[in-house]
Amino acid sequence: MRDRDEQDLVRALRGAADDAPEPVGDLPTAITERRRRRSRRRARAVLAAAGVLVVIGGGTAVARNVFPSGGGEGVSVTGVAADPSSPAADPSEAAGKAPEVPVNPVAEVWPEAVSIIPAKAADGWKYRPITGLSATELLLAAESSFEKAGRLEVYDTAARKSAVLAEMPAPPGVKGYFVQGVEVGTDSIAWWGETPNNRDEWADFWVVPRTGGPARQVGEVTGAQAHVERIGVTAGSVFWSVRAGGVYRMPLTGGSPEYVAGTDGLHLWSWPWAFDVANGREGEDWDRNQTKLFNLETGQTVAVNAPDGAQGLRCGPVWCFGASGDESIVQRTDGSDRRALPGLLGRMDYTPLAGGRFGFFRLSPVTGRDTEGEEIEDFRVPLAAVYDPVTGRAAGVGKRNSSGGGGIGTGTSSSPTSIIYWDEDRRQVEKCEMEDASSISAPPGAPTSTGKTEVCSTIEKGGGKELTVVNLLAVPPTE
Numbered sequence: 049m050r051d052r053d054e055q056d057l058v059r060a061l062r063g064a065a066d067d068a069p070e071p072v073g074d075l076p077t078a079i080t081e082r083r084r085r086r087s088r089r090r091a092r093a094v095l096a097a098a099g100v101l102v103v104i105g106g107g108t109a110v111a112r113n114v115f116p117s118g119g120g121e122g123v124s125v126t127g128v129a130a131d132p133s134s135p136a137a138d139p140s141e142a143a144g145k146a147p148e149v150p151v152n153p154v155a156e157v158w159p160e161a162v163s164i165i166p167a168k169a170a171d172g173w174k175y176r177p178i179t180g181l182s183a184t185e186l187l188l189a190a191e192s193s194f195e196k197a198g199r200l201e202v203y204d205t206a207a208r209k210s211a212v213l214a215e216m217p218a219p220p221g222v223k224g225y226f227v228q229g230v231e232v233g234t235d236s237i238a239w240w241g242e243t244p245n246n247r248d249e250w251a252d253f254w255v256v257p258r259t260g261g262p263a264r265q266v267g268e269v270t271g272a273q274a275h276v277e278r279i280g281v282t283a284g285s286v287f288w289s290v291r292a293g294g295v296y297r298m299p300l301t302g303g304s305p306e307y308v309a310g311t312d313g314l315h316l317w318s319w320p321w322a323f324d325v326a327n328g329r330e331g332e333d334w335d336r337n338q339t340k341l342f343n344l345e346t347g348q349t350v351a352v353n354a355p356d357g358a359q360g361l362r363c364g365p366v367w368c369f370g371a372s373g374d375e376s377i378v379q380r381t382d383g384s385d386r387r388a389l390p391g392l393l394g395r396m397d398y399t400p401l402a403g404g405r406f407g408f409f410r411l412s413p414v415t416g417r418d419t420e421g422e423e424i425e426d427f428r429v430p431l432a433a434v435y436d437p438v439t440g441r442a443a444g445v446g447k448r449n450s451s452g453g454g455g456i457g458t459g460t461s462s463s464p465t466s467i468i469y470w471d472e473d474r475r476q477v478e479k480c481e482m483e484d485a486s487s488i489s490a491p492p493g494a495p496t497s498t499g500k501t502e503v504c505s506t507i508e509k510g511g512g513k514e515l516t517v518v519n520l521l522a523v524p525p526t527e
Contacts, residue, residue, distance in 0.1 A: 148390045148391030149389050149390060149391050149392055149433075149435070149442050150442065151391070151411065151430070151433045151442045151443070151444045152441075152442075152443060152444065153430065153443070153444050154430075154434065154443035154444060154445050154518055156443075157441055157442075157443035158443055158518070158522065158523045160183070160522045160523075161518050161519050161520060161521075161522035161523050162516065162517070162518055163186070163205040163516075163517050163519065164514050164515070164516055164517075165186065165188075165203055165205070165208075165514065165515050165517055166210075166513070166514060166515075167471065167511070167512050167513055167514055167515050168512070168513075169190045169201065169210065173190040173191055173192050173198065173199075174190070174191045175188045175189070175190060175191075175201070175203075175515065176188065176189045176190075176191055176195075176197070176460060177189075177457070177459045177460070177465075177467045177469050177515070177517060178200075178230050178459045178460050178461045178465070178467070179230075179232060179459045179461035179463070179465040179466050179467055180459075180465075180466040180467055180519040180520070180521035180522070181202060181232065181258075181521075182521060183519065183521050183522040184204060184205045184206045184522070185202055185203070185204055185205070186202070186203040186205065186467065186517060186519060187200065187201075187202060187213075187230070187232065187237075187459075187461075188200070188201045188202070188203055188210070189201075189216075189227070189230065189460065195226065196226065197216050197226075197227040198215065198216055199212055199213075199214065199215045199216055200212070200213040200214045200216060200230070200237065200256070201213060205517075205519070211260075212260075213237070213256070213260040214237070214256040214260055214261060214262070214263045215262075215263060216239070216254070216263060217263065218241070219241075219252055219265055219268075222243060223243070224243040224244070224245050224246055225241055225242070225243055226241060226242065226243070226244055227239055227240075227241045228240050228241055228242060228251075228276070229276075229278060229279060229460065229461065229462030230460065230461055230462060231278075231279045231280060231281050231319070231461065231462040231463060232258070232281075232461065232463075233258070233280070233281035233282060233283075233319070234258075234282075234283070235257065235258055235283050236255050236256065236257055236258055236281050236283075236300070237255070237256050237257075237258055237281070238253060238254065238255045238256075238266070238279060238281035238286050239253070239254050239279075239462075240252065240253050240254070240276050240279055240288065241254070242274070242276070248270075249270055249271050249272070249274045249275070250268065250269070250270050250274050251268070251269055251273075251274040251276050252265055252266075252267065252268040252269070253265070253266040253267055253268075253269075253279070253286045253288070253298065254266060255281065255286065255300055266286055266298060266299075266300055266302060267298050267302050267303065267305070269296075269298075269305055272290060272292065273290065273296055273305055275290040275291045275292065276288045276289075276290060277289055277290060277291050277315060277316070277326075277327045278315065278316040278317075278327060278462045278463070279316070279462045280316055280318070280319030280320070280344075280462075280463070281300075281319070282319065283300075284299060284300060285297045285298060285299050285300060286298050286300060287308070287316065287319065287344070288316065289311075289314065289315045289316040289322065289327075291326065291327075293311075293312060293313040293314060293315060293326070294307065294308075294311050294312055294313070294314065295307075295308040295311035295314055295316060295322060295344065296308065308344065310342075310347075311342070311344070314342055315327050316462075317341065317364070317463070317464070318364075318463035318464055319344070319463070320343050320344040320345040320346075321341050321342070321343060321344070321364070321365060322341070322342045322344055323338050323340065323341050323342070323362075323363070324338060324339055324340055324342075325337075325338045325362070334360055335359045335360050336360070337352070337354040337358055337359070337360065337361040337370065338352050338354075338361055338362055338363050338368070339351070339352050339354070340352055341363060341364075341365060341381070350365060350381055351381070351382075352368060352381050353379075353381070353382050353383030354368075354370075354383075355372065355377075355379070355383065355386065357372050357373060358370050358371070358372050358377065359371045359372070360395075362395075363381050364405070364464075365381070366380060366381065366405070367379075367380060367381070367405055367407075367437050368380065368381055369395055369407040370395075371394065372388070375388045375389065375390060376388070376389040376392045376393065376394065376395065376407070376409060377389060378407060378435070378437045385437070387437075389407075389409070389435065391411075392407070392409035392410075392411070392433055392435060392442065393409060393410040393411065393412055394409065394410050395407055395408055395409055395410075396408040396409060396410055396432050396456075396458075397458055397464070405436065405437065405438065405520075406434050406435065406436055406437075406520055407434070407435040407437070408432060408433075408434055408435075408458070408468070409432060409433050409434075409435060409442075410431075410432055411429055411430055411431060411432055411433050411444065412429070413425040413426050413427055413429045413448060413452055415429075425452060427448045427449070427450060427451075427452055428448070429444070429448060430444030430445055430446050430447070430448065431445065431446030431447070431448055431454050431456050431470075432444070432445050432446050432456055432468075433445065434468065434518070434520070436523065438525070443518075445468050445470070445518055446468075446470045447470060447472050447516075449475040449476055450475075451475075451476050451477070451478060451506070453476035453506060454470070454474075454475075454476065455470060455471065455474060455476075455508070456468065456469070456470045457469050457470065466519055466520040466521045467517060467518065467519055467520070468517075468518045468520075469515050469516060469517040469518065470515070470516055471511035471512070471514070471515055471516070472511075472514070472516055473510045473511040473512075473513065473514070474508055474509070474510050474511025474512070475508070475509055475510050475511075476506045476507070476508055476509075477506065477507055477508070477509050478504050478505075478506055479504065479505055479506070479507055480502050480503065480504040480505075481502070481503055481504075482500045482501070482502055482503075483500065483501060483502075483503045484499075484500065484501075485497030485498055485499050485500065485501040486498060488501065488503065
């Protein structure tokens, strides 16, 4: 969570968008899809179409080279009829293609997992979902301003009520402090914070009983130990991994940090598991395959059997998701039960969700091409899909608006979250203005443009009242 104004971000990113490549991006907490019209060649600086992802619930980020599949032709969405006003699709488009994974709306697949919650607390602070505490309890951060978390609340989806769990204070005398990843343990909830807009290498850790109460600062770290990427919490210690690899721990009673022997090159996934690839918040190691998981409690190592040609394989203790060529794949860690997932384009989050069971994939609205080669798009196709390898079922999540865009977020927990959410009433609107062509950046060596050209950007309107939340802890382990 960062100290920055949303409009400042949009202005800054708009300036960077001119030279950005076609987006294939990912965001661990949220994403924005946009309408692709490759046949339209007018000059534009549309944020969502120029490598910048403007998102709800997760800030703003520049797209990285994340989706290994690189796109593809649509997905079959069961129960969604083709648009009768669209030109007929070229039947040759589907020739020789494997059947795509059927995707039904999540409210039909797992109705017990879907809830509508208020987007704000009673005092007007905005809610940011973190993760599920149980099938009916959601852990939320209440923010006084953009990404400025001030307290933890628990929302009961059955009773439709929230309760304050703990305040999230800043340490005395520390300016520019922002809470980062929150982690739920068996007995405690922990989080870490930093001063992201300063150049100092500093971070601290806090803990509160899972039942609630006053938060307590565990301790502070500096230097390389402050390059925190993820944390874990046990009855006696807080653990964290750093971006360069390696795991540290500190007693909840305070004290000096201690390096955990044998964790060179390891990164926390979800306590007690660590793996041997970076957590990818900035795209590092995305295509590299994970080779193992290591249990920090027992010392057990689980080897990952990656198939030839696999890219970006990421695994929990049981299931792995990745890509092979242009297709997404799923398998068990030992390589068994390997399946291709046609139509599920590229995973939306860096690691599987909810204990390694679920995959989270992008969906395309493109259902084919007409006789002139134009893409046919159905904007009733959800933004993304959650795939359960246990049952083989896929559920569509997120709402695509009439421009093809839309926002979707994932909870901000340190471990892979169990929450996906979006604002049904929030929409993207394209705003276009005529500007001097000379003011638009051009690639090096390209001739300078003259005259006027139409420059467009996407802005978000509406929403802000309710969030649709999918809590995967409510999905039965077997069906």
